[in-house]
Amino acid sequence: MKELSLNILDITQNSISAGATHITIALTEEENGRLTLVIADNGCGMTEEVLRRVSDPFYTTRTTRKVGMGISLLTLAAEQTGGTVTITSVHESVDPVGHGTTLTATFDTKSIDFPPLGDMVETLSVIIQGHPEIDYSFRHITPARTVSLETSELREVLGEDVSLAEYEVMQWIESYLREQYSGGDGSEAETV
Numbered sequence: 650m651k652e653l654s655l656n657i658l659d660i661t662q663n664s665i666s667a668g669a670t671h672i673t674i675a676l677t678e679e680e681n682g683r684l685t686l687v688i689a690d691n692g693c694g695m696t697e698e699v700l701r702r703v704s705d706p707f708y709t710t711r712t713t714r715k716v717g718m719g720i721s722l723l724t725l726a727a728e729q730t731g732g733t734v735t736i737t738s739v740h741e742s743v744d745p746v747g748h749g750t751t752l753t754a755t756f757d758t759k760s761i762d763f764p765p766l767g768d769m770v771e772t773l774s775v776i777i778q779g780h781p782e783i784d785y786s787f788r789h790i791t792p793a794r795t796v797s798l799e800t801s802e803l804r805e806v807l808g809e810d811v812s813l814a815e816y817e818v819m820q821w822i823e824s825y826l827r828e829q830y831s832g833g834d835g836s837e838a839e840t841v
Contacts, residue, residue, distance in 0.1 A: 652767030653726070653766050656722060658775060667690060675689075675787075678791045685755050691749040696740045723754055726756070727754045730757040735754075770826045771823075785799075786798075786799055
C-alpha cells in the first residue's frame with residue numbers, strides 16, 4: 650500500500666470483523682525517526698493456530714477472497730525500513746472477558762523505504778462513519794504535538810440518540826482533528 654494510513658484502515662477492518670466494540674489506534678513518533686503503530690481491540694481474538702498463520706499472505710479467515718494481504722503488506726512495509734510487526738492475541742475461548750488482539754508495528758521514518766503516513770483525519774473519518782457503533786480511541790504523539798480523539802466522550806455529550814455518522818458530527822470530528830494537527834494556528838502540521 651502506498652500510504653501507512655491505508656494499512657491502518659485495513660487492519661482496523663480486521664478488528665471490526667472480529668466483533669470489537671472498542672478499538673485503539675496509537676501512533677508515536679520519536680525524534681530519532683522511530684514510529685510505533687499500535688492497533689488494539691477487544692474483538693474475539695485469535696486461536697494460537699490462527700495467530701501462527703496470520704502473517705501468511707495465503708491464509709485468511711475471510712470468505713470473500715482466498716488471500717489475506719493486509720498484515721503481510723504491513724509487515725513488509727515495516728521490515729523494509731528495518732522495523733518489525735508483532736501480534737499478540739487472546740481468544741475468547743481462553744478468556745471470555747480479557748480477549749482481543751494487539752498489533753504493534755515499528756518503522757524507521759528516516760529510511761528511504763518508509764511509506765508516507767497519509768491523511769489520518771480522512772482515514773479516521775472513514776473508519777468512524779463506516780462503523781459508528783464502535784468506540785474508538787485515537788492518539789498520535791509527535792515531538793511537536795499530540796492529537797487525540799475518544800469517541801466515548803462524544804457519545805456522553807451527544808447522547809444515545811445521535812449517531813457518530815451524522816453529517817454534522819462527522820464534520821465536527823474532522824475539524825477537531827485537523828485543528829489539533831495544525832496546532833490550533835490554522836497551518837497544517839508536517840507528518841511523516
